[in-house]
Amino acid sequence: MSSEALLRDMRGQLHDGGLRGCFLVRDLRTGEELGIDPDTHLPSASLVKVPLALATAERIRRGELDGAAAIEVQPGRITTPGPTGLSRFRHPARIAIDDLLYLSTCVSDGTAADALFALTPPGRVAGILHELGVQGITVRHGMLELAETPVERFDAGQAHLAHALAIEAGTSGRGHRVPQLDTTRANTGSARSYVDLLHALWAPSAIHPEVAGRVRGLMAHNLLRHRLTPDFSSDATSWSSKTGTLLNLRHEIGIVEHADGQVFAVAVLTESLVPASTQPGADALMAHVARTLRDHLRQL
Numbered sequence: 001m002s003s004e005a006l007l008r009d010m011r012g013q014l015h016d017g018g019l020r021g022c023f024l025v026r027d028l029r030t031g032e033e034l035g036i037d038p039d040t041h042l043p044s045a046s047l048v049k050v051p052l053a054l055a056t057a058e059r060i061r062r063g064e065l066d067g068a069a070a071i072e073v074q075p076g077r078i079t080t081p082g083p084t085g086l087s088r089f090r091h092p093a094r095i096a097i098d099d100l101l102y103l104s105t106c107v108s109d110g111t112a113a114d115a116l117f118a119l120t121p122p123g124r125v126a127g128i129l130h131e132l133g134v135q136g137i138t139v140r141h142g143m144l145e146l147a148e149t150p151v152e153r154f155d156a157g158q159a160h161l162a163h164a165l166a167i168e169a170g171t172s173g174r175g176h177r178v179p180q181l182d183t184t185r186a187n188t189g190s191a192r193s194y195v196d197l198l199h200a201l202w203a204p205s206a207i208h209p210e211v212a213g214r215v216r217g218l219m220a221h222n223l224l225r226h227r228l229t230p231d232f233s234s235d236a237t238s239w240s241s242k243t244g245t246l247l248n249l250r251h252e253i254g255i256v257e258h259a260d261g262q263v264f265a266v267a268v269l270t271e272s273l274v275p276a277s278t279q280p281g282a283d284a285l286m287a288h289v290a291r292t293l294r295d296h297l298r299q300l
Contacts, residue, residue, distance in 0.1 A: 006296055013288070014036075018282070019285060019286070020270065021037070021271075021286065022190065022269040023035050023191055023268050023269075023289060023290060024036075025264055025293040027264050028265055032131050032297060032300060033194070034296060040190055040191075042188065042271065043186035044241060045187075045245055045246035047189060050105065050121070050197065051125055052099055052113060053214075054129070054197075055124065056119070057211045058211050059128070065097055067097050067101075071097060072094050073092065082154055084107055085103050086115075088095075097119070100112045100115050105218040105219065106221045108146075108242075122140055122142065123221035126138065132206045132207050136193025137188070137194070137197065149166075150178060150247075160275045163272075165177070166178055166181060166248045181249075190269070194253045197253075198254075198255055202255055202263065219241055220238065220240040228252045228290055232266070236258060237256055238256070238257045240257075241254030241255075248271055248273075249272075250286060252286070253267045253268070254270050266294065268290050
Protein backbone atom coordinates (compact mmCIF):
# COMPACT_ATOMS: atom_id res chain seq x y z
CA MET A 1 0.00 0.00 0.00
CA SER A 2 1.30 3.50 -0.82
CA SER A 3 1.84 6.02 1.97
CA GLU A 4 -1.03 8.15 0.66
CA ALA A 5 -3.46 5.22 0.66
CA LEU A 6 -2.33 4.18 4.13
CA LEU A 7 -2.92 7.66 5.53
CA ARG A 8 -6.40 7.77 3.97
CA ASP A 9 -7.21 4.43 5.57
CA MET A 10 -5.90 5.54 8.99
CA ARG A 11 -7.88 8.79 8.83
CA GLY A 12 -10.99 6.77 8.08
CA GLN A 13 -10.40 4.45 11.01
CA LEU A 14 -9.89 7.40 13.36
CA HIS A 15 -13.10 9.03 12.13
CA ASP A 16 -15.06 5.81 12.54
CA GLY A 17 -13.63 5.42 16.06
CA GLY A 18 -14.66 8.91 17.14
CA LEU A 19 -11.17 10.40 17.26
CA ARG A 20 -9.44 13.39 15.73
CA GLY A 21 -5.76 12.59 15.75
CA CYS A 22 -2.41 14.27 15.18
CA PHE A 23 0.32 11.68 14.64
CA LEU A 24 3.98 11.72 13.70
CA VAL A 25 6.42 8.82 13.59
CA ARG A 26 10.07 9.53 12.70
CA ASP A 27 12.94 7.15 12.03
CA LEU A 28 15.76 8.74 14.04
CA ARG A 29 18.43 7.03 11.93
CA THR A 30 17.23 8.24 8.53
CA GLY A 31 14.99 11.20 9.38
CA GLU A 32 12.12 9.73 7.33
CA GLU A 33 8.73 10.37 8.87
CA LEU A 34 5.03 9.74 8.36
CA GLY A 35 2.21 11.64 9.98
CA ILE A 36 -1.38 12.78 10.14
CA ASP A 37 -1.87 16.52 10.79
CA PRO A 38 1.47 16.65 12.65
CA ASP A 39 1.62 20.47 12.79
CA THR A 40 -1.75 21.02 14.51
CA HIS A 41 -1.26 22.40 18.02
CA LEU A 42 -3.29 20.99 20.90
CA PRO A 43 -3.19 21.53 24.67
CA SER A 44 -0.36 19.41 26.06
CA ALA A 45 -2.00 18.23 29.33
CA SER A 46 0.62 16.18 31.24
CA LEU A 47 2.99 16.01 28.27
CA VAL A 48 4.30 19.33 29.61
CA LYS A 49 5.97 17.39 32.42
CA VAL A 50 8.68 16.31 29.97
CA PRO A 51 9.77 19.91 29.22
CA LEU A 52 9.50 20.56 32.97
CA ALA A 53 11.80 17.61 33.67
CA LEU A 54 14.25 18.83 31.02
CA ALA A 55 14.36 22.35 32.46
CA THR A 56 14.73 21.08 36.03
CA ALA A 57 17.52 18.66 35.10
CA GLU A 58 19.29 21.43 33.18
CA ARG A 59 19.14 23.75 36.20
CA ILE A 60 20.55 20.98 38.39
CA ARG A 61 23.40 20.52 35.92
CA ARG A 62 24.12 24.26 35.98
CA GLY A 63 24.24 24.22 39.76
CA GLU A 64 21.19 26.46 40.09
CA LEU A 65 19.29 23.71 41.91
CA ASP A 66 20.50 20.92 44.18
CA GLY A 67 18.80 17.65 43.33
CA ALA A 68 19.33 16.43 46.91
CA ALA A 69 17.66 19.51 48.45
CA ALA A 70 14.42 18.57 50.19
CA ILE A 71 11.24 20.55 49.58
CA GLU A 72 8.57 20.47 52.29
CA VAL A 73 5.11 19.82 50.92
CA GLN A 74 2.25 20.63 53.26
CA PRO A 75 -1.11 18.92 52.80
CA GLY A 76 -3.49 21.44 51.29
CA ARG A 77 -0.76 23.90 50.30
CA ILE A 78 -0.17 22.35 46.90
CA THR A 79 -3.61 21.12 46.06
CA THR A 80 -3.48 19.55 42.60
CA PRO A 81 -5.73 16.49 43.00
CA GLY A 82 -5.01 13.13 41.48
CA PRO A 83 -5.39 9.38 42.09
CA THR A 84 -1.74 8.83 43.06
CA GLY A 85 1.21 10.67 44.51
CA LEU A 86 1.43 13.63 46.83
CA SER A 87 -2.18 14.72 46.49
CA ARG A 88 -3.12 11.59 48.45
CA PHE A 89 -0.70 12.31 51.32
CA ARG A 90 -2.24 13.16 54.69
CA HIS A 91 0.83 14.56 56.42
CA PRO A 92 3.66 16.97 55.61
CA ALA A 93 6.48 15.41 53.60
CA ARG A 94 10.03 16.50 52.79
CA ILE A 95 10.95 15.29 49.33
CA ALA A 96 14.19 15.84 47.41
CA ILE A 97 14.02 17.63 44.05
CA ASP A 98 15.39 14.50 42.37
CA ASP A 99 12.50 12.50 43.81
CA LEU A 100 9.95 15.13 42.81
CA LEU A 101 11.28 14.69 39.26
CA TYR A 102 10.58 10.96 39.49
CA LEU A 103 7.06 11.47 40.85
CA SER A 104 6.20 14.16 38.29
CA THR A 105 7.48 12.31 35.23
CA CYS A 106 7.12 8.61 36.01
CA VAL A 107 3.91 8.68 38.07
CA SER A 108 2.53 11.83 36.40
CA ASP A 109 2.03 13.34 39.85
CA GLY A 110 0.60 16.82 39.28
CA THR A 111 1.34 17.96 42.84
CA ALA A 112 5.01 17.02 42.43
CA ALA A 113 5.04 18.87 39.10
CA ASP A 114 3.62 22.00 40.73
CA ALA A 115 6.32 21.80 43.42
CA LEU A 116 8.87 21.81 40.57
CA PHE A 117 7.06 24.66 38.80
CA ALA A 118 7.35 26.65 42.04
CA LEU A 119 11.13 26.35 41.63
CA THR A 120 11.18 26.88 37.86
CA PRO A 121 8.06 28.82 36.79
CA PRO A 122 6.45 28.21 33.40
CA GLY A 123 8.11 31.24 31.82
CA ARG A 124 11.54 30.02 32.93
CA VAL A 125 10.82 26.52 31.60
CA ALA A 126 9.86 28.06 28.25
CA GLY A 127 13.04 30.13 28.27
CA ILE A 128 15.25 27.10 28.90
CA LEU A 129 13.53 25.21 26.06
CA HIS A 130 14.37 28.13 23.76
CA GLU A 131 18.00 28.19 24.95
CA LEU A 132 18.28 24.46 24.18
CA GLY A 133 16.85 24.84 20.69
CA VAL A 134 13.49 23.21 21.42
CA GLN A 135 10.80 25.03 19.43
CA GLY A 136 7.02 24.81 19.10
CA ILE A 137 6.12 23.92 22.71
CA THR A 138 4.47 26.60 24.87
CA VAL A 139 4.56 26.47 28.67
CA ARG A 140 2.16 28.95 30.24
CA HIS A 141 0.90 27.46 33.49
CA GLY A 142 1.35 24.73 36.08
CA MET A 143 -0.78 21.68 36.75
CA LEU A 144 -3.31 23.13 39.20
CA GLU A 145 -5.14 24.80 36.32
CA LEU A 146 -5.78 21.37 34.82
CA ALA A 147 -7.72 20.40 37.94
CA GLU A 148 -10.18 23.28 37.59
CA THR A 149 -12.15 22.14 34.53
CA PRO A 150 -15.91 21.51 34.25
CA VAL A 151 -15.43 17.83 35.08
CA GLU A 152 -14.52 18.76 38.67
CA ARG A 153 -17.85 20.60 39.00
CA PHE A 154 -19.98 17.55 38.19
CA ASP A 155 -20.40 14.38 40.18
CA ALA A 156 -19.12 11.15 38.68
CA GLY A 157 -22.48 10.29 37.14
CA GLN A 158 -22.52 13.54 35.17
CA ALA A 159 -18.94 13.52 33.88
CA HIS A 160 -20.25 12.97 30.36
CA LEU A 161 -21.70 16.50 30.45
CA ALA A 162 -18.22 17.97 30.95
CA HIS A 163 -16.93 15.88 28.07
CA ALA A 164 -19.80 16.99 25.86
CA LEU A 165 -18.91 20.62 26.60
CA ALA A 166 -15.26 19.91 25.80
CA ILE A 167 -16.25 18.41 22.45
CA GLU A 168 -18.81 21.01 21.42
CA ALA A 169 -17.49 24.34 22.77
CA GLY A 170 -14.40 24.73 20.60
CA THR A 171 -13.93 27.11 17.68
CA SER A 172 -12.42 26.57 14.25
CA GLY A 173 -9.41 28.66 15.35
CA ARG A 174 -8.82 26.29 18.27
CA GLY A 175 -10.18 28.71 20.83
CA HIS A 176 -12.40 27.18 23.48
CA ARG A 177 -14.89 28.12 26.20
CA VAL A 178 -12.90 25.84 28.54
CA PRO A 179 -9.65 27.77 29.14
CA GLN A 180 -7.56 24.61 29.54
CA LEU A 181 -8.54 23.61 25.99
CA ASP A 182 -7.95 27.04 24.44
CA THR A 183 -4.65 26.93 22.57
CA THR A 184 -4.12 30.67 23.12
CA ARG A 185 -4.10 30.14 26.90
CA ALA A 186 -3.02 26.56 27.55
CA ASN A 187 0.31 24.76 27.45
CA THR A 188 0.46 23.52 23.86
CA GLY A 189 2.49 21.54 21.38
CA SER A 190 2.12 19.63 18.14
CA ALA A 191 3.03 16.07 17.23
CA ARG A 192 5.99 17.51 15.32
CA SER A 193 7.23 19.69 18.18
CA TYR A 194 7.11 16.77 20.60
CA VAL A 195 8.88 14.47 18.13
CA ASP A 196 11.52 17.19 17.75
CA LEU A 197 11.91 17.23 21.54
CA LEU A 198 12.28 13.45 21.64
CA HIS A 199 14.78 13.60 18.77
CA ALA A 200 16.84 16.16 20.70
CA LEU A 201 16.83 13.95 23.79
CA TRP A 202 17.86 10.77 21.95
CA ALA A 203 20.33 12.19 19.41
CA PRO A 204 23.24 14.66 19.71
CA SER A 205 21.86 18.18 20.20
CA ALA A 206 22.24 21.34 22.25
CA ILE A 207 20.95 19.41 25.26
CA HIS A 208 23.82 18.30 27.50
CA PRO A 209 24.28 14.48 27.37
CA GLU A 210 23.93 14.23 31.16
CA VAL A 211 20.60 16.07 31.07
CA ALA A 212 19.31 14.14 28.05
CA GLY A 213 20.24 10.85 29.73
CA ARG A 214 18.42 11.89 32.89
CA VAL A 215 15.18 12.63 31.04
CA ARG A 216 15.46 9.46 28.95
CA GLY A 217 15.81 7.44 32.14
CA LEU A 218 12.71 9.03 33.64
CA MET A 219 10.65 8.29 30.53
CA ALA A 220 11.92 4.70 30.49
CA HIS A 221 10.39 4.23 33.96
CA ASN A 222 6.99 5.72 33.15
CA LEU A 223 4.39 3.71 35.08
CA LEU A 224 1.36 4.67 32.94
CA ARG A 225 1.54 2.04 30.21
CA HIS A 226 -2.06 1.41 29.16
CA ARG A 227 -2.16 3.43 25.96
CA LEU A 228 0.56 2.87 23.33
CA THR A 229 2.75 0.49 25.34
CA PRO A 230 0.92 -2.72 24.34
CA ASP A 231 1.76 -2.06 20.68
CA PHE A 232 5.35 -0.91 21.16
CA SER A 233 6.77 -2.98 24.02
CA SER A 234 8.14 -6.49 23.53
CA ASP A 235 11.16 -8.67 24.31
CA ALA A 236 12.86 -7.15 21.26
CA THR A 237 11.96 -3.50 21.92
CA SER A 238 11.99 -0.93 24.69
CA TRP A 239 9.41 1.83 25.01
CA SER A 240 10.09 5.11 26.87
CA SER A 241 7.10 7.40 27.08
CA LYS A 242 4.86 10.00 28.71
CA THR A 243 1.07 10.22 28.59
CA GLY A 244 -1.23 13.21 28.81
CA THR A 245 -4.96 13.19 29.55
CA LEU A 246 -7.42 16.04 30.03
CA LEU A 247 -11.17 15.87 29.44
CA ASN A 248 -11.47 14.57 25.85
CA LEU A 249 -7.71 14.77 25.16
CA ARG A 250 -5.65 11.58 25.06
CA HIS A 251 -1.97 11.92 24.22
CA GLU A 252 1.22 9.92 24.36
CA ILE A 253 4.77 10.54 23.17
CA GLY A 254 7.60 8.04 23.23
CA ILE A 255 10.62 6.36 21.73
CA VAL A 256 10.65 2.74 20.58
CA GLU A 257 14.13 1.22 20.37
CA HIS A 258 14.49 -2.08 18.50
CA ALA A 259 17.08 -4.76 19.16
CA ASP A 260 18.30 -4.37 15.57
CA GLY A 261 19.26 -0.73 16.23
CA GLN A 262 16.25 1.00 14.69
CA VAL A 263 14.86 3.86 16.77
CA PHE A 264 11.55 5.64 16.16
CA ALA A 265 10.08 8.72 17.83
CA VAL A 266 6.29 8.63 18.15
CA ALA A 267 3.90 11.43 19.08
CA VAL A 268 0.14 10.98 19.24
CA LEU A 269 -2.19 13.81 20.27
CA THR A 270 -5.92 13.13 20.02
CA GLU A 271 -9.32 14.61 20.73
CA SER A 272 -12.21 12.24 21.37
CA LEU A 273 -15.62 13.03 19.92
CA VAL A 274 -17.30 10.62 22.34
CA PRO A 275 -18.53 12.14 25.65
CA ALA A 276 -17.17 9.50 28.03
CA SER A 277 -14.32 9.46 30.54
CA THR A 278 -13.20 5.86 30.09
CA GLN A 279 -12.57 4.81 26.49
CA PRO A 280 -10.25 1.81 26.20
CA GLY A 281 -11.24 1.52 22.55
CA ALA A 282 -9.82 4.98 21.87
CA ASP A 283 -6.53 4.02 23.53
CA ALA A 284 -6.35 0.87 21.43
CA LEU A 285 -7.15 2.77 18.23
CA MET A 286 -4.43 5.35 18.95
CA ALA A 287 -1.90 2.56 19.42
CA HIS A 288 -3.04 0.73 16.29
CA VAL A 289 -2.65 3.79 14.07
CA ALA A 290 0.72 4.73 15.56
CA ARG A 291 2.06 1.21 15.14
CA THR A 292 0.76 0.99 11.59
CA LEU A 293 2.64 4.18 10.71
CA ARG A 294 5.78 2.81 12.37
CA ASP A 295 5.48 -0.52 10.54
CA HIS A 296 5.11 1.28 7.21
CA LEU A 297 8.24 3.35 7.86
CA ARG A 298 10.21 0.21 8.71
CA GLN A 299 9.37 -1.17 5.28
CA LEU A 300 10.50 1.89 3.32
